[in-house]
Amino acid sequence: MPKPVKLEVSRRHLLAAGTATAMVGVVPGTKAQPQSSSQRLSQRPTGVAFEVNGKLRSLQVDNRTTLLDALRENLSLTGTKKGCDHGQCGACTVIVNGVRINSCLTLAVMHEGDRITTIEGLGQPEQLHPMQAAFVKHDGYQCGYCTPGQICSAVAVLDEIKAGIPSHVSHDLTVAPVLTNAELRERMSGNICRCGAYSNIAEAIADVAGSST
């Protein structure tokens, strides 16, 4: 027999929050009122200006808009992909002020004055960046959806190693890390490729780095 169950409001909010992204939500346990203060706040767009691929872009964004959605929806730069929107897959990886980040885990309004490089800024179809060309040469992708994130990550990984930044698998923190296969795989592990092109991606990156792994 069906048992009527009335879910508590807090439980409902908990479940609903699972589908939401970086949003200013209603406080669990309180009855939400239309036009709550958080909603009124979110209706007022905020001006923000940052540099994308060498060009200054000024935009008005919802405070809740992630950097990822600002790139994709406001600036139509859809090369940066949304795979999970929760920092779990790495498809949204971009390079901000020289450092790779998950653009889904940061709000656009937090990037005033930043220098952002997306996949579109690395190279063009007719003039590929060496990393892009290496991915094509080694077939380091299949469906292509994680690929921009993999490439942005790969470019940043080589810079991180050059800068002497250690990783979980660096055995000696007192010497500069070198690009071994283990280092590369460890550092790239935030970028999931469900098609399973890892073996080829490793070869593409090693090719660009000029090392054999």
Added chain:
Amino acid sequence: MKFDRPAEANPIDRMQVVGRAHPRIDGPLKTTGRAPYAYEHHDVVTNPAYGAIVGSAIGKGRIASMNLAEAERAPGVLTVVTAENAGKLGKGKFNTAKLLGGPEIDHYHQAIAVVVAETFEQATAAAALIRVEYAHADGRFDLEEALKTAPLAKDPNSPEKDAPPESRTGEFEQAFAQAPVKLDELYATPDQSHSMMEPHASIAAWNGDKLTVWTSNQMIDWGRTDLATTLGIPKDNVRFVSPYIGGGFGCKLFLRSDAVMAALGAKASGRPVKVALPRPFIPNNTTHRPATRQRIRIGAGADGRIIAIAHESGSGDLPDGQPETATNQTRLLYAGANRLTSMRLAVMDLPEGNAMRAPGEAPGMMALEIAMDELAEKLGLDPVELRVRNDTQIDPEKPDRPFSQRNLVRCLREGAERFGWTRRSATPGAVRDGHWLLGMGTAAAFRNNLLIPSGARVRLERDGLVVVETDMTDIGTGSYTIIAQTAAEMMGVDIGKVVVRLGDSAFPVSAGSGGQFGANCSTSGVYAACVKLREAVAQRLGFNSAEATFSDGHVMSGNRSAKLADAVREGELVAEDKIEWGGLDKSYQQSTFGAHFVEAAVDGFTGEVRIRRMLAVCAAGRILNPTTARSQVIGAMTMGAGAALMEELAVDKRRGFFVNHDLAGYEVPVHADIPHQEVIFLEEADDKVSPMKAKGVAELGICGVGAAVANAVYNATGVRVRNYPVTLDKHLDRLPEVS
């Protein structure tokens, strides 16, 4: 073109373009972020509204009440669509559960509403304001429990419609009882999630009663037809466009809620609407590979020859669902006179189970190929040798039906040689590398070759370009490239002169992408259209088309030669045809074969498993492009490694849902998990399967890998785990002492 006799020599045999390693022609677009996926057609749809889907918070029951008021008043909201105001909806042929639930709820996260607003943020926030009260019902969420009373189920894909639910040859029980060496074990595989990187997404736009949907779908015609059925509109009024697809693995074979809700939202709001399923919504809202419980019994003579083999599998699905056909391969893979296979299907209330990469064979081989490893040990035989001894060149159930081509033994032998198999210790737990326990494992790979009709249109334009149009999809498989190679070979032009347009229902209906049938069937359809175009070209040039050869941009016949472009001076030529299949798959069993080899290391202290080496040797007919085919196989090996070691949807048997429904909770292999992988293709051309003489490899690659990993882990530890995934908790307490 009807393919009803073995292929003769044809222009593809030249293999000047086909069969060569060619980088993907869509590579520059994909690697620069310029390839537009479903949610990204901002150049075509300039003013979209955004839809956010609300999913059911219960697994079974009904909606008692829904309060939409707050959501409807929320900033930016244009409309809220639920089952109550959506109008009458049908259900697609390929859908088990309705895509818009309410008031009845069939499964957790079944869509119950879509909120359409000006922005993504507004839609998402408003969706959280919908108040739902549910009348919860008891559901059937426990597979073990449900299988106790589950009836036998027939293979839904069996060509023999009146076949009994059990398949029997000889006298299994009697022969098994008398067999000198016996194995009788139970194996379990869990529910698995496709977890392709691009979430399901659609943009829907109405123009009067015409609907265009930019979406991410493997089977354009199935999706388009089912959307029309669901909405109750003529199929001709629906256009489906899916030029780039961010992975599918079976999860995008069918119409899903993103397309339906985008269409309904667009209708209600009078605006184009884009909807992407949030990642945490996908495992419970869409489909998954169902868990199985399998029993395998094998009786063998002391010489290792199988006398009796039985494989029984049970799985569950929603009402009117299908069994996971995990016993398929056991009917064909090994010899033996006495055989029994059967499946049971439990009716359950978990989300819809359906095809995931190599449905049936992937979980079936995970069990069968551990069983073969266990049998080899009982016999004191090498696992490679056991498989070789039980090879068969005929369908074991129908001795007058040979395999069209079967090189399993060569795959095993060449693989063993290449991998250094002789270094494997027959005694498990015997090889150490510091505190690591090392082991090697092998498994056969097997997957049938499926034939689906496939059409294409080929146009020779006045500028000399050859344009191919077909609704075939490229889900990462390399369709763009192998289709271009096929057209280039047939028309005798450079691949750079070929333009391939895919994934649009305005183009001829193709096989689509699934069941590893896409490559062979779609290129055969292109072959058929090219044969027609060659005839048209020859006719224009006044050549006898049967004798004309096409090469280097020229057409030659006898001592006459003309430029291909001469044929289109007066205007372009267009030809359309499709490949249709005669009965060669009835008279010959068409399958693909392989052998997997894995070296695993198990941490002697923690039980953690690391894969050190992987090799696959494949025999799958002509390989159309070694680069993209190899990628298919390494990708499948990677997914198989995930299945072996980490992938499992955890079931909440009380509430009835998959708990770890995102990419943090459902673990898939990452870079650190996968070593360099090697793939070898045997040189083959199978004239019984198609004019291309090719078969698929994309699913072959996953079949058996899981067992090869599990067997390697066993060889390292001496602890047999029969319940996937092989996680460290399952062998930690029984690991050998590490000094």
